[in-house]
Amino acid sequence: MVDYITRDGVALLQVNNPPVNALSHNVRAEIKNGLDEAGQDKQIKAIVISGKRSFIAGADITEFKSGSYSEWPTIIDLCDLIESSGKPVVAAIKGFALGGGHEIAISCHYRIAHEKSKFGFPEVDIGILPAAGGTQRFPRLVGLEAALDLIPSGRHIGAAQAFKLGIVDKVVRGDAVEEAVKFAKSIAGEPLVDRRTSQRPVMGAENAVSLRDAAVKLAMKKKKGMIAPIHCIKAVMGSLLPFEQGMEIEASEGFMLFTSGQMGALQYAFFAQRAAPKWSLPCGASFKTVKGRPIRNAAVIGAGTMGTGIAMAMLNAGIPVTLVEQDRKFLDKGVSLLKLLYAGSVSLRKITQDQCDAILSKLNTAVGYKSLTNVDLVIEAVYENMALKKQIFAELDRICPPETFLWTNTSALDIDEIASATRRPDKVLGTHFFVPAYHMKLLENVRGKLTSAETVASAQMFGTRIGKIPVVVGNCHGFVGNRMLHKYAHESDFLIEEGCWPEDVDMVAENFGLPLGPFKVRDLS
Numbered sequence: 001m002v003d004y005i006t007r008d009g010v011a012l013l014q015v016n017n018p019p020v021n022a023l024s025h026n027v028r029a030e031i032k033n034g035l036d037e038a039g040q041d042k043q044i045k046a047i048v049i050s051g052k053r054s055f056i057a058g059a060d061i062t063e064f065k066s067g068s069y070s071e072w073p074t075i076i077d078l079c080d081l082i083e084s085s086g087k088p089v090v091a092a093i094k095g096f097a098l099g100g101g102h103e104i105a106i107s108c109h110y111r112i113a114h115e116k117s118k119f120g121f122p123e124v125d126i127g128i129l130p131a132a133g134g135t136q137r138f139p140r141l142v143g144l145e146a147a148l149d150l151i152p153s154g155r156h157i158g159a160a161q162a163f164k165l166g167i168v169d170k171v172v173r174g175d176a177v178e179e180a181v182k183f184a185k186s187i188a189g190e191p192l193v194d195r196r197t198s199q200r201p202v203m204g205a206e207n208a209v210s211l212r213d214a215a216v217k218l219a220m221k222k223k224k225g226m227i228a229p230i231h232c233i234k235a236v237m238g239s240l241l242p243f244e245q246g247m248e249i250e251a252s253e254g255f256m257l258f259t260s261g262q263m264g265a266l267q268y269a270f271f272a273q274r275a276a277p278k279w280s281l282p283c284g285a286s287f288k289t290v291k292g293r294p295i296r297n298a299a300v301i302g303a304g305t306m307g308t309g310i311a312m313a314m315l316n317a318g319i320p321v322t323l324v325e326q327d328r329k330f331l332d333k334g335v336s337l338l339k340l341l342y343a344g345s346v347s348l349r350k351i352t353q354d355q356c357d358a359i360l361s362k363l364n365t366a367v368g369y370k371s372l373t374n375v376d377l378v379i380e381a382v383y384e385n386m387a388l389k390k391q392i393f394a395e396l397d398r399i400c401p402p403e404t405f406l407w408t409n410t411s412a413l414d415i416d417e418i419a420s421a422t423r424r425p426d427k428v429l430g431t432h433f434f435v436p437a438y439h440m441k442l443l444e445n446v447r448g449k450l451t452s453a454e455t456v457a458s459a460q461m462f463g464t465r466i467g468k469i470p471v472v473v474g475n476c477h478g479f480v481g482n483r484m485l486h487k488y489a490h491e492s493d494f495l496i497e498e499g500c501w502p503e504d505v506d507m508v509a510e511n512f513g514l515p516l517g518p519f520k521v522r523d524l525s
């Protein structure tokens with residue numbers, strides 16, 4: 001799990017724990033053994049810590065449930081051992097240095113990073129805080145302002161910004177490990193006293209109150225309903241005290257999170273989101289046995305809110321789309337809406353005008369279905385009317401090539417009945433997007449009785465490609481998402497009957513953490 005390699009007076013500890021080099025208990029124990037061995041070996045003058053393929057993506061998240069994250073040696077122990085080492089320790093970073101991996105890196109005396117490496121503290125998004133001294137060492141390295149930006153937001157940054165902030169001492173284009181070994185040799189024997197991050201003062205302390213208030217305001221806006229950001233901020237503020245006292249504050253703030261329901265829920269979601277795209281069917285089919293077909297181009301039937309949103313989701317992923325309506329007036333309205341949304345993205349600087357133009361160059365429009373003779377996929381997104389949908393599917397079946405997938409964005413109707421209007425029920429499936437379709441992550445891929453495994457595989461691949469979390473669900477009224485939403489909608493309606501205003505219900509739901517309240521969602525549908 002950790003290879004110990006010696007090179008001309010340098011000990012290289014290379015973490016090798018696929019897929020992401022998480023700091024599981026065995027890894028921690030082997031890092032500790034490596035540090036001990038290098039410390040005792042008189043031939044060794046310096047130590048390099050690196051990872052095979054990538055650096056270290058943090059603690060092993062499964063251990064927060066099992067409890068072994070707190071078994072000796074913890075990441076806290078490792079960080080202290082590294083920082084107090086009498087021999088210089090250099091982190092050689094390629095790929096990701098996240099969470100506990102980032103904490104290990106900033107406990108090293110020097111950091112050499114590949115230009116494509118990424119740094120961040122994503123703990124906040126799994127309901128915890130950087131609890132191995134990250135909230136104390138990081139402000140000492142980058143200053144209070146940057147720490148109050150990066151720790152509560154969980155944002156990743158690249159090597160260039162990491163260098164600017166002082167996280168990284170050198171950015172390299174070549175092999176970071178080779179460079180780090182060379183560098184380690186060159187600084188062996190030099191004093192380390194000003195290289196120990198925990199011993200540094202915190203820059204920006206004079207503006208502490210205004211920086212804290214701004215961070216709290218931003219966290220409440222950006223991470224609504226989440227408790228971790230506020231605990232992160234409190235722990236970072238503890239860095240204004242001497243290091244040991246700050247560590248106590250980090251531990252007590254961390255304790256509240258490690259025992260919270262939010263931590264359990266967010267970590268469940270972390271693994272569930274990664275498990276969902278890995279589908280399997282009762283017949284045993286899965287990605288292991290069935291390959292999906294990539295979608296090279298697509299058409300969307302219906303230029304309303306859902307149709308334009310779905311078209312945008314595909315355009316954003318670089319898939320050429322033909323937006324189809326039966327009436328030029330509706331088509332023009334849909335295209336105007338789409339252009340307006342992209343113009344909004346440009347003015348918010350989410351994309352540049354050039355990117356916007358490149359995206360829109362992949363949008364075609366058509367009145368009627370006649371031109372759809374060369375598309376890999378058609379997604380129907382007209383209003384919920386079975387007779388209309390069956391008529392559209394029958395016509396598409398006549399016009400589109402036999403291999404074209406015909407998918408429907410119905411949110412509740414029977415997929416088998418829609419498929420029965422075609423001679424290719426194996427290629428019919430429900431792709432249920434949620435409003436706004438260009439933004440919401442969930443995609444329900446609804447499998448009918450006759451939907452083939454290849455169609456399911458293709459829809460799952462497609463979902464991942466357009467940045468969604470695709471989940472295979474069965475064909476029943478409302479599928480899974482809307483069955484859950486119905487209960488939520490009923491309760492919201494009862495509140496109105498009991499005298500609340502819709503905007504009040506929305507406000508409470510949004511303060512709880514939902515991006516839009518139930519009535520705003522209905523306004524959009």
Ligand SMILES: CC(C)(COP(=O)(O)OP(=O)(O)OC[C@H]1O[C@@H](n2cnc3c(N)ncnc32)[C@H](O)[C@@H]1OP(=O)(O)O)[C@@H](O)C(=O)NCCC(=O)NCCSC(=O)C[C@@H](O)CCCCCCCCCCCCC(=O)O
Nearest residue numbers: 020022057058059060061070074099100122130131132274
């Ligand atoms: C790294 C990524 C960006 C890679 O993304 P990519 O898309 O390439 O891959 P996937 O996301 O699909 O992941 C592949 C695969 O790996 C699994 N996985 C990923 N990360 C982890 C992980 N950290 N742990 C476990 N498993 C992981 C993932 O599930 C996939 O598995 P599959 O089976 O589906 O293939 C991306 O993966 C990513 O962003 N990962 C998460 C990064 C992250 O969140 N890192 C932070 C982790 S939390 C942390 O580091 C905490 C630390 O700050 C400190 C904790 C210190 C605790 C010590 C406290 C001691 C207290 C002692 C007190 C005792 C006293 C007492 O008991 O009283």
